[in-house]
Amino acid sequence: MHVSYEVPRLSVSGTALAAADVDLIIIPIAQDYAAAVASRDEGPLGDDLKSALERGEFGAKANEIYVARMPATGWTASRIVFVGGGPRAEINVERVRRMAISAAQVARSQRRARVGWADVEPGVISPAARIETVAESFVLANFDNGIHKSRDGHQFFIKDAVIFTSGDVAAAVTNGGAMGESINAARVLINEPGNYLTPRVLAEKAASLSSVPGLTAQILDEKQIEAMKMGLLLGVARGSIEPPRILVLKYLPAGAPANQTLGLVGKGITFDTGGLSLKPADGMERMKDDMAGGASVVAAMRSIALQQLPIRAIAVVPMTENMPGGKATKPGDIHTGASGLTVEINNTDAEGRLILGDGLWYARQLGATHLIDVATLTGAIVVGLGKITTGLFGTPQPWVDHIRVAADRAGEKVWQLPLFDDYKEQLKSEIADMLNSPGRPAGSITAAMFLKEFAGTGPWAHLDIAGTAWAEESKPWQPKGATGAMIRTLIEVARGGLP
Numbered sequence: 001m002h003v004s005y006e007v008p009r010l011s012v013s014g015t016a017l018a019a020a021d022v023d024l025i026i027i028p029i030a031q032d033y034a035a036a037v038a039s040r041d042e043g044p045l046g047d048d049l050k051s052a053l054e055r056g057e058f059g060a061k062a063n064e065i066y067v068a069r070m071p072a073t074g075w076t077a078s079r080i081v082f083v084g085g086g087p088r089a090e091i092n093v094e095r096v097r098r099m100a101i102s103a104a105q106v107a108r109s110q111r112r113a114r115v116g117w118a119d120v121e122p123g124v125i126s127p128a129a130r131i132e133t134v135a136e137s138f139v140l141a142n143f144d145n146g147i148h149k150s151r152d153g154h155q156f157f158i159k160d161a162v163i164f165t166s167g168d169v170a171a172a173v174t175n176g177g178a179m180g181e182s183i184n185a186a187r188v189l190i191n192e193p194g195n196y197l198t199p200r201v202l203a204e205k206a207a208s209l210s211s212v213p214g215l216t217a218q219i220l221d222e223k224q225i226e227a228m229k230m231g232l233l234l235g236v237a238r239g240s241i242e243p244p245r246i247l248v249l250k251y252l253p254a255g256a257p258a259n260q261t262l263g264l265v266g267k268g269i270t271f272d273t274g275g276l277s278l279k280p281a282d283g284m285e286r287m288k289d290d291m292a293g294g295a296s297v298v299a300a301m302r303s304i305a306l307q308q309l310p311i312r313a314i315a316v317v318p319m320t321e322n323m324p325g326g327k328a329t330k331p332g333d334i335h336t337g338a339s340g341l342t343v344e345i346n347n348t349d350a351e352g353r354l355i356l357g358d359g360l361w362y363a364r365q366l367g368a369t370h371l372i373d374v375a376t377l378t379g380a381i382v383v384g385l386g387k388i389t390t391g392l393f394g395t396p397q398p399w400v401d402h403i404r405v406a407a408d409r410a411g412e413k414v415w416q417l418p419l420f421d422d423y424k425e426q427l428k429s430e431i432a433d434m435l436n437s438p439g440r441p442a443g444s445i446t447a448a449m450f451l452k453e454f455a456g457t458g459p460w461a462h463l464d465i466a467g468t469a470w471a472e473e474s475k476p477w478q479p480k481g482a483t484g485a486m487i488r489t490l491i492e493v494a495r496g497g498l499p
């Protein structure tokens with residue numbers, strides 16, 4: 001049986017590197033300090049590195065790997081792996097994560113169970129951020145997306161990850177481990193196919209992920225959703241034989257400021273066929289990841305609770321399939337959301353904004369003062385920002401800035417797009433309050449403008465992860481499939497407190 005991931009035992013050691021008792025030790029090297037490190041002549045740190053640099057076998061470029069050929073004489077570790085960092089000035093959180101995961105994959109492929117990280121390269125971030133990232137990375141590296149393979153059963157996971165450093169970093173290791181584990185759990189859900197992960201199954205799995213101290217989970221069924229008159233969510237769910245669900249999570253620690261509550265809302269479409277506005281066959285299989293925003297929100301809440309952050313937070317995840325069944329919404333139909341706004345559905349494939357409309361409204365009802373929604377919302381964001389950068393929208397500007405700064409600390413790329421009032425023209429319907437599909441121009445912006453109508457007053461931001469939630473090709477630091485984008489950013493927002 002394949003398992004999706006294993007959390008290695010994480011620990012810290014102040015032992016000198018030469019005495020590090022592990023099967024493989026990873027040594028990060030900045031490009032512009034490689035020669036200096038080599039000339040220090042500390043056994044293999046000097047000799048092997050020096051010859052590798054001289055022969056041009058290793059240049060310490062970003063994420064470049066050099067496996068020392070010889071067992072290190074005088075060292076306890078049986079194998080040394082150097083990982084390049086590029087110029088020191090570039091070694092930020094994201095770079096450290098990529099370096100650590102890439103090197104940890106070498107350890108896995110060489111079947112080394114006890115792996116060390118030598119904290120010898122400061123980069124340009126704080127020791128706490130660096131160590132937290134390394135701990136998180138060891139957990140992220142221990143991930144395998146082959147759980148549905150019945151053959152080729154061999155898997156290997158790192159059992160022990162030891163960070164060799166002199167600092168007092170126990171809390172950073174614990175937090176990093178918790179973050180990595182939450183992100184892995186979300187990636188498992190996102191990778192699951194639509195036949196296994198229906199709305200009911202997603203709700204159950206997400207609720208069980210949320211069974212950590214201080215966090216409560218509630219699942220609303222179709223009857224309760226009807227009672228709340230959530231016509232937009234119900235309108236999407238009509239085409240499916242599977243009933244919709246809403247997951248509500250609450251984390252309300254005593255002692256947190258009572259007048260502020262972070263509200264996270266995630267898109268939970270377990271499969272998006274487009275509905276009667278059916279998507280083309282090519283690439284439709286990817287639409288099993290259309291619940292990535294919902295999974296991210298659940299993972300962030302889990303990690304916020306595990307880290308006992310002093311902030312009130314709630315989450316709302318509306319969940320449904322978007323299917324073209326006999327009762328499906330037809331183009332031209334009008335549905336009324338819980339907020340009372342009526343929407344003319346001119347394209348059933350613009351379903352995310354519909355379920356989020358009811359979700360955002362409900363989060364405000366539950367007392368959220370500061371909203372963030374996360375959604376694989378538009379193909380247009382992939383055109384604009386590619387698969388590299390998450391689209392960021394929102395108001396007022398200080399709230400958007402708060403999220404941008406958090407993303408930067410988390411080592412995730414976001415870029416803000418505008419919400420000028422003039423775009424609202426496109427949302428006008430002749431026969432209802434709004435149109436759900438306002439045409440091709442500025443498709444990501446008009447989608448965000450639509451959401452804004454349901455976000456009420458008060459800070460709100462929207463993260464469009466349609467490009468960043470899924471990796472189409474595997475990289476040394478990221479297997480093909482779910483990425484877990486924006487989970488760290490949400491956690492950083494919560495850490496920073498609310499403005």
Ligand code: BES
Pocket residue numbers: 272274290347349350351352376377378379380382436437438439443466467
């Ligand atoms: N889930 C899709 C967005 C998407 C597209 C995610 C590609 C990942 C990759 C969303 O529900 C959708 O279908 N959006 C439409 C909106 C349009 C009909 C206004 C789109 O982007 O084409």
Ligand code: MN
Pocket residue numbers: 272274322348349350351352
């Ligand atoms: Mn769609």
Ligand code: ZN
Pocket residue numbers: 269272290349351352376377
């Ligand atoms: Zn969708």
